[in-house]
Amino acid sequence: xxxxxxxxxxxxxxxxxxxxxxxxxxGLWIAVAAAFAFYFVRAFDVTLIERFGWSYLHGLxxxxxxxxxxxxxxxxxxxxxxxxxxxxxxxxxxxxxAFVYFFRGTPLIAQIFLFYYGFGQFRGFFETxxxxxxxxxxxxxxxxxxxxxxAAYQAEILRGAIESVPKGQWEGGRSLxxxxxxxxxxxxxxxxxxxxxxxxxxxxxxxIKASAIVAIITVYDLFGETRQAYSRTYDFQTYxxxxxxxxxxxxxxxxxxxxxxxxxxxxxxx
Amino acid sequence: MNESLTxxxxxxxxxxxxxxxxxxxxxxxxxxxxxxxxxxxxxxxxAKQSEDRLLKLSADIFTTIFRGLPELLTLFLVYFGxxxxxxxxxxxxxxxxxxxxxxVSGMVALGVVFAAFSSEVFLSAFRAIPHxxxxxxxxxxxxxxxxxxxxxxxxxxxxALPGLGNLWMNLLKDxxxxxxxxLADILRQAQVAxxxxxxxxxxxxxxxxxxxxxxxxSSIAIGGIDRWTKRGxxxx
Numbered sequence: 001x002x003x004x005x006x007x008x009x010x011x012x013x014x015x016x017x018x019x020x021x022x023x024x025x026x027g028l029w030i031a032v033a034a035a036f037a038f039y040f041v042r043a044f045d046v047t048l049i050e051r052f053g054w055s056y057l058h059g060l061x062x063x064x065x066x067x068x069x070x071x072x073x074x075x076x077x078x079x080x081x082x083x084x085x086x087x088x089x090x091x092x093x094x095x096x097x098a099f100v101y102f103f104r105g106t107p108l109i110a111q112i113f114l115f116y117y118g119f120g121q122f123r124g125f126f127e128t129x130x131x132x133x134x135x136x137x138x139x140x141x142x143x144x145x146x147x148x149x150x151a152a153y154q155a156e157i158l159r160g161a162i163e164s165v166p167k168g169q170w171e172g173g174r175s176l177x178x179x180x181x182x183x184x185x186x187x188x189x190x191x192x193x194x195x196x197x198x199x200x201x202x203x204x205x206x207x208i209k210a211s212a213i214v215a216i217i218t219v220y221d222l223f224g225e226t227r228q229a230y231s232r233t234y235d236f237q238t239y240x241x242x243x244x245x246x247x248x249x250x251x252x253x254x255x256x257x258x259x260x261x262x263x264x265x266x267x268x269x270x
Numbered sequence: 271m272n273e274s275l276t277x278x279x280x281x282x283x284x285x286x287x288x289x290x291x292x293x294x295x296x297x298x299x300x301x302x303x304x305x306x307x308x309x310x311x312x313x314x315x316x317a318k319q320s321e322d323r324l325l326k327l328s329a330d331i332f333t334t335i336f337r338g339l340p341e342l343l344t345l346f347l348v349y350f351g352x353x354x355x356x357x358x359x360x361x362x363x364x365x366x367x368x369x370x371x372x373x374v375s376g377m378v379a380l381g382v383v384f385a386a387f388s389s390e391v392f393l394s395a396f397r398a399i400p401h402x403x404x405x406x407x408x409x410x411x412x413x414x415x416x417x418x419x420x421x422x423x424x425x426x427x428x429x430a431l432p433g434l435g436n437l438w439m440n441l442l443k444d445x446x447x448x449x450x451x452x453l454a455d456i457l458r459q460a461q462v463a464x465x466x467x468x469x470x471x472x473x474x475x476x477x478x479x480x481x482x483x484x485x486x487x488s489s490i491a492i493g494g495i496d497r498w499t500k501r502g503x504x505x506x
Contacts, residue, residue, distance in 0.1 A: 021320075025325050025329070028328070107447075109446045114470075114475060210340070212340035242343060
């Protein structure tokens with residue numbers, strides 16, 4: 001008996017526990033993957049790729065350019081909004097808060113409908129001020145709503161990042177005799193941007209996903225091209241292609257962010 | 271102005287009652303999706319911290335897929351894909367046709383998306399609870415289940431609440447997407463009203479105002495829950 005005493009026995013090497021739950025779960029995914037592989041091999045159609053391959057790539061380009069342009073425009077708009085949120089002036093504060101609350105508190109799809117269909121009602125007015133060419137096009141309306149929407153989110157990211165920089169940085173800059181502007185752009189912003197990198201990358205990913213909505217107002221982005229391909233073929237694999245493309249885009253961005261963050265913070269490692 | 275009020279009024283001349291049913295549908299869909307998303311997300315977060323590598327991997331695959339796909343695409347995949355699969359299943363087996371309605375499709379699609387995000391919220395909340403809490407519970411002779419329910423969960427809810435509150439707001443807004451596959455929610459009713467009355471600005475503006483009311487009410491409710499979970503803390 002004494003030989004079996006667990007207290008005396010040499011500690012067994014920690015073995016990895018493999019429980020049935022894990023096998024069931026991974027088995028489920030393998031089954032799903034196998035079903036998809038089987039379905040794809042059976043349904044795979046070269047003529048479909050010949051027919052829609054270029055339009056998918058074009059759609060991908062529309063999605064990427066729409067997100068890119070609206071992200072940059074949103075970044076520009078977000079700066080005054082973030083400053084307004086941090087201002088001591090109650091009017092600026094109230095306006096910035098209302099802007100942020102409106103765009104963050106309502107669905108993007110409703111905002112897009114309001115700008116595209118709702119503004120169409122005031123065609124005469126927009127024609128007199130010479131902006132009708134802008135609100136007539138679905139692409140511009142999508143851009144407009146996406147840019148304002150992301151501006152509200154980016155303002156909050158920016159505000160959080162700027163407020164995360166310790167006050168001593170401002171005071172240190174002032175004691176060196178730097179002007180407020182120089183302190184803001186050369187001392188505070190670089191530190192704030194490191195904090196904001198990850199939220200900004202998340203925001204881009206959220207925008208890529210949200211930009212699929214513009215397909216509803218007839219913009220032929222990746223999702224729009226997909227819907228058209230599906231309506232012409234009634235072949236479900238058109239949606240699976242789009243899913244794979246979106247996943248590839250988002251995952252590439254996520255890994256790029258991880259890499260960039262490691263690189264930008266390498267001087268902070270201890 | 272009067273004309274707008276008539277259009278928004280209740281009864282046969284206005285669209286008020288249609289918009290009201292839309293509000294009910296939106297709220298019902300969000301509330302019906304919440305338990306699916308919370309339950310599945312909680313189970314996923316347990317799987318992600320298990321020692322079983324396969325279980326962890328499966329949970330990570332789930333999160334990667336449903337966090338990376340656009341919600342609208344997930345919705346279409348469920349609505350068209352699952353319905354096509356169900357149809358081929360029923361023709362193969364000879365069983366009567368079953369099809370997912372747009373409501374159920376919305377529930378499933380938004381539920382899995384909510385689960386993918388909430389599992390991360392739960393996971394970081396789990397990690398914020400010191401290990402000693404579990405050990406202390408064990409030392410008092412509580413079983414695993416009792417430690418979870420009596421010791422871990424009350425702290426978990428408190429830590430996870432802000433993140434979950436954000437996800438609830440997202441869910442509420444994402445229900446508007448289900449109108450695209452024909453669910454008669456706020457946005458759908460507004461769309462129909464706008465087309466018939468030719469007053470798109472009025473009706474989409476009203477729809478947006480209704481969503482704003484819902485999010486304001488939600489943030490009041492979440493604030494109340496937050497105070498309730500912190501009732502044991504020292505008043506400041």
